Each structure stands twice: as structure tokens, then as C-alpha cells.
Amino acid sequence: MSENKSRTGTTRRSFLQGAAAVGVGAVSASAAKAQAADPLITEVQPWAQGFGDGVDETPYGLPIQYEGDVIRRNVEWLTADTVSSINFTPIHALDGTITPQGCAFERHHSGAIELKKEDYRLMVNGLVDTPLVFSYADLERFPRENHVYFCECAANSGMEWAGAQLNGAQFTHGMIHNMEYTGVPLRTLLEEAGFDTSGDVSGKWVYVEGADASSNGRSIPMEKALDDVLVAFKANGEALRKEHGYPVRLVVPGWEGNMWVKWIRRIEVLDSPVESREETSKYTDTLEDGTSRKWTWAMDAKSVVTSPSPQSPITHGKGPLVITGLAWSGRGAITRVDVSRDGGKSWETARLGKPGEKMALTRFYLDVDWDGSEMMLQSRAIDDTGYIQPTKTQLREVRGLNSIYHNNSIQTWLVRSNGEAENVEVS
């Protein structure tokens, strides 16, 4: 408890110091927000005059009607059909780090299929002693692990390469979710089929494919397959939702979401990668000279301010303001996040909601006293490898303008004096 106490104390002091630094007394500004209490409220409020809903009315609850805009959204022009499209997490309206399954980013290549546990089979074949087919019930008999991991589409922020395109954090950075996954290590199933994991596995690969029409096949080097990949059947404690791959999906921590194959039906051990469609014509990065980078699996350190942002404007005028956002790295844990209010000229170190965890979203906060002037809001993430999230200019110098995937550059929101925000670029 003393840990919480001191953290609270520090937070509050930081808040006051930050406010003092910009020359406004935070306590008075803050107190001004709340109304003086009326000691004589004699009217019984309508919601206290009778009974509310009984427990039998919510066997499985949904958000209250007033939160009806906190939903996944897709971008109609982005793909030819909604069965091969993307549903963006409403990150502008969320806080903390966990993404509820119901509004968690999902991407399909041929739609979300419906597959009963009883019909589910997972084949492990190829360079193994004994090719095996597992039922769902079989998978439940192996030792399980739980980990909170983020899943980010390689194309997240992809529309922003050429300039500021989409007006909202949900659309620029919402191809991501963060859930507590429960599953069996892929290593366990490979060992079960007799693959020798104790020796030199370099040059070996697994090819993984899903049960949907697209199959979405991807090659994964054996070192990663044996390290931390999970064959997962629960997310945030409950069964995977249909659109997240019910009953079983692959979890490939820190690596691009396309490899997290849903409705996974087959894992083949090979001595070379397949070079499938999804890892050649798609999910490679075309450079300025026309050549392409391939095997760009890990998602580099990245961050975004989720509020204020275009879908989450400031509505309360000047004074105390909570600036918040998310940071993550596919190569490790976030160690620091900096926030700039002047388009990158100066930076302040943000407060992390909790110490960063490997390959999981980290929430950051900067509690400021806003003087009402225009801000060019940015955030930059730093991970435990020492990597610092680059500017868009820095990234373009290396990667050109032809890429779609792996845009992890710093995002800028112009916040106007009236509190409204828009997606802009700083030159």
C-alpha cells in the first residue's frame, strides 16, 4: 500500500509542479472547476426513486447505450470488401491498457468463420517424428501460460506514409489490441510431435495456416516458434470471440498481426520458408529503389497520444488537462515516453501508468495546466533496447514513400485553442 501511496503523492506533486512551471496556480484553477456544494438538495433524484435492473436482466452485459459510439469502425474505401478488411479499436475513448474483446481490433482476409470446438482440428506435420492431429479437447490437456500481449497490424498507420490522411487516433493507430492471452506454448506441441527442440534449429521454419478460405499462411523461423509463440484459446479470461479466431488462434508476441493466424488448422515444420502470398506480394516493404524488404516481422517501438486527439477534443477550456496515450514495442518493454506540445522542439517525460511490460501496451500520462494556446502534440516511445521512436522525416529518409507497412513514426495532433484537434505533419 505504501507503494500506491507514494505513487499518488508523487503524481500529485508532479501535477502541481508542472502547473506552477507554466505560471498558473493549479489548486485554484482546479478548484474553480467544481461547483460549490449546495447543502440543501431536497429533491430525490429520479434514479433514486425506484428500482433499477435486476441481476436477471444482464446474464451477459453490453456497454450502456450512452457509450454507443465507443465501437470498432472500418474505413470503407480501404479495402474492396468488408470480408477482407479491418475493424479499428476505439483507442481514443479507452484508458488503461486492456482492450475488451468486443471492441478489439480485428482483420480478416476472407471473413470471420464459425467453427465449433467439436469440429476443430489442428494438424502438426512436416519434419516431425509423428504427424499429429489435435482436437480442441486435446489442447486443453497441455500446460498453459497467460500473457498480456499487444497485436498490431503491420499496416497500422500505413495510410500516413505520404502525409496526414485520417482524422482520428482510432483510424491512424487503432489496428492494435492488447489482451491477456491463455494458451499452450507452440514448443510443447512441436515436442509432442517429436520435433527435437534441444539441438540446433537454425534454418528450420514452421508454416502456419488458418481454417478460413484465405488460409493466410505465414512462415515463422523456428527460433521464434520455440521462444514465446502460443497456441491460444482464451483472451481476457474467456473464449476467443468468433472474429478473433474462435476456438484457437496463434499468438506471436511482438510480431506483426498477420502472423497471429486465426482459426489455426495446420503447423508444418519445414527446412525453408514457404514465401507465400502473405509474405511476398503482401507484408513486405517496397523501398525507394523499388526493391523490397521482407521478413520484417517485429513491430518497432511506437506511441500515440489518444486524448486529446481529433475524436477526443478538449471540451473544458484551459486549466488542468490530462494528456494520455499508448506506447509499445515488439522488441521489449517500454522504458520511457516523452511528450511534446510544440511539435518536437521540446519534450517532457510522461508518467507511465505501470512499468512497461514486454510486448504489451503501456499507458502514459502527462498532467498539465493548459494555457489555452495551440499545441502541436507528439509522443515518442523508448524501449529497453535503447531504440527511440523516429520522426516521420527520419523514417522516410531510410524507407522512402512507397511503403505501406511498419510506419512507427511520431504522430502529430494540432490542438487548437478551442480544443479541437486534427491530424497534421510537422515539416
Added chain:
Amino acid sequence: MSENKSRTGTTRRSFLQGAAAVGVGAVSASAAKAQAADPLITEVQPWAQGFGDGVDETPYGLPIQYEGDVIRRNVEWLTADTVSSINFTPIHALDGTITPQGCAFERHHSGAIELKKEDYRLMVNGLVDTPLVFSYADLERFPRENHVYFCECAANSGMEWAGAQLNGAQFTHGMIHNMEYTGVPLRTLLEEAGFDTSGDVSGKWVYVEGADASSNGRSIPMEKALDDVLVAFKANGEALRKEHGYPVRLVVPGWEGNMWVKWIRRIEVLDSPVESREETSKYTDTLEDGTSRKWTWAMDAKSVVTSPSPQSPITHGKGPLVITGLAWSGRGAITRVDVSRDGGKSWETARLGKPGEKMALTRFYLDVDWDGSEMMLQSRAIDDTGYIQPTKTQLREVRGLNSIYHNNSIQTWLVRSNGEAENVEVS
């Protein structure tokens, strides 16, 4: 990544060693479960013959129809009306540690009310310099924290004092949930109203009440109020659901759920407790001699095997079996969980899914090779204060049989050779 790797390795080795200890070769037993792979599956499976759902079909997703039994349930005879009743978490069917809001335990005293953010007000009054009324928008301007905490009803397992009553972990232990809460420390709001938190606060109390008809008022000593209590508005990243207190509830880490006042409307600073209905005629523990214990706020260390259990029988016969459950302590972090298969005669140390966190659920696993004989399954939790979860006999010796609340004794499931389980007592 090396951390994950070694954990996986250790896990697997433990599993094999455990299996060897009971004299059965786990690899062959395990391999026998999976079918040999048929290399010539030529038929295209129905779910791969066309498209699934497009992303526009799931703006906010619900569990797939096949999981329709993983829902909250109430016990009809427990209370006179469903507006003053309990919805139990389906813990027998969940894994990991996070409880989705949609199936998270809830308890009302006069039903779940509907309150818009615009109509929401929180008064802080009493022994403060400046009584204040905060709107929802005001609350959003203070520095926030995120913590995963369990919320357990003091009456959880209460029906079990006199003997084994309810056949299922959902009903014996499901008055609990575990969510990532986001909110403002109560300390911050008290300071905002001018309460001096720097001096001696002993003897001071806050009285908290909700906006529903019951008001559910409770007194909290100031030391706790200033330590880690949150005025929370999000759970698992999104707005509180209506039944969890939308838009704002109190979070009182480690203490009985009745104090986690929903739709919180007032916090009054006093120099004595109120001794309200909810802390005198209710939520006190009547002892053998007719006197009652009061102010029994903290939830002592407790655990339960969630599977196998009466609602989650073993369906696969003998061989590898995952025994899993939950452990928690309102006084700190879980450091160890032991599992017994013989009704407490001998104990094995379970594997924790993650190191225990303060006042949060901890998942435990024991991976065994079941020989098909009857088991008397138990678990016992140990927290970082050194406290060991007591047997029911030990607890009765101290507390008698008149209590309803704070039954944290060891639970026993009799698992029969056919895999079915039932709630029993060991003498």
C-alpha cells in the same frame, strides 16, 4: 524472450517430472490423445468454401453462440428479489486472471440504475475547507491511475458455512471479479476540497454513498481512504458497464465488495463512522456467543480450484490433466498456492501463471497425469504476510456457524472416476 523460453522449458519439465512421479509415461500417454495425421484430406471444409462475416457485422462483439452457457447466473432462492441480488461470475469456464465486464460478478441493493454522464455529480463535503460538487468532466481532469484489483463480495462462499450447499465454483466462489480499473485517487479529491492529508488523520472517516435508492452507505477509515482508494470510471479500458456503476464507482482494493460503492454520489468527511445499516445489521459476522465482529473489511487469503469442478468435469478420461484455479488476498500478494488431491493429507505446490500482484487474482496450475482414481481436490493460498488459508474446521473453531460473511476456508471437490465432480466436505 529468454525469460519466456526458460519458463516454457521449466513448465514442460515439471509436467514430465510430475507425471513420472505417479508412474505413467506422460509423453506416450499424451501422444495417444492425438490422432495420427491423415496426409490425404482432399475435401474442402465447409468453413473454407466461402466468406465469413465482414468487419461491419461486429462493431461491438459478443461471445459466439457456442459459448452461450458462459454467463453470469443468480441463485433464485438467495434473495427476495432480483433487484437486490447477486450475479455470479462463471469462474469455472474462465482462464487467465482478467474478468470481462460482461460476465463479471455484480451485486445490487436496489437494481442497476441508468445515469448519464451529463447528470452525474459527486459531492465531497463534511470536515473539508470547501465542500465541492464534481461533474464527470471535472473528474477527467485529475491525474489518473490504473490497477488490476479483485472485487469480492463479503458473502462469497457464505452459503457454505454450514456444509456443502452449492454445486459449482460459479456459485460457491463466483461473487468475485478482477478488472483493470482506471480512476482518480480519492486522496486527490479530498485534497482538492482542502482536507489536510499531511497531518494526523487517525479518527477521521469518510462516509460514501451511491446514487441508487439503496444508497448503500459505508464508512471507511481515513487511513485507507488516503492509501489506495480510487474514484474509478473505467474497467478493462472502457467505461464502466451500467451494472458496475456507470459512470463512476468507488474501488477499495482488497476490502469487501459492498464498500465499492457504485454510482457514487457523495463522500463526507467525518470524525466518526456512521454505523449505517450496511455495516451493522449487514456485513458484520455473528459469532458463536451471539456477539458480532464489525469492521471486518479486508478479504483474507482464499483460493478455489475452478477446473475440474462440478460445472467443469473431466471428459477425457485418465492421463494428462490440467488442474487450475484462482487465488487472492485482500492483504497483499499471493506467494504460493498448494493443491491437494487427497483432501488435505498431502500437498503439491502449484505453478502460478504470473507472480502474484497485490489485491489481484492469481491464476494457478497443477499439471498432472491422472490415473483415473477418485480425488478430493483442494487448494490453499498463502500470501506475502505469511497467512495460510484455513480449513473449514479451523475457521469454524474461531467463528462458529452463525456467520454469513468472510468464509475464506479451503474448498473441496470430490472428483469421481468418471470425471464428474461435486461439492463435499472433508471431516
